[in-house]
Amino acid sequence: MEKIEHIGIAVKDLSHSSDLYKRLLGYESYKIEEVKSENVITEFFKIGESKIELLQASSGESAIASFIEKRGEGIHHIAFVVENIIEEMARLKAQGFQLLSDEPKKGADNKWVCFVHPKAAGGVLIELCQEVREETDEKLGY
Secondary structure (H helix, E strand, O other), X not given: OOEEEEXXXXXXXHHHHHHHHHHHHOOOOXXXXXXXXXXXXXXXXXXXXXXXXXXXXXXXXXXXXXXXXXXXXXXXXXXXXXXXXXXXXXXXXXXXXXXXOOOOEEEOOOEEEEEEOHHHOOOOOEEEEEEOOHHHHHHHOO
């Protein structure tokens, strides 16, 4: 893992939370994006080399809706940049970590993503992120 890519924050109302973060940080977000496969709408703020990702459920079946119902709004996950997501997934599996999927998925902000189960990581949901690149797409078969 190379560095923290972003911290994901689950929110009930993206508009309200976006306004709060704009006032807190003193600048606008750089992207709002819907990830239909995950039933979520995301908004990104850049802070130095890292980012804050606000996540609002777009459906009651979203993992974000479930998270907020159980725990309320707040930090949902920490994402780390990896050079090769396939190799990192294999390394973590070999170390005994439970992954939430067997293959990476396309996520928000042009990334391949995979999550490590929070029970395997001290109660913290960990996301692996790799920039989508042409050579990566070929290796992953997508």
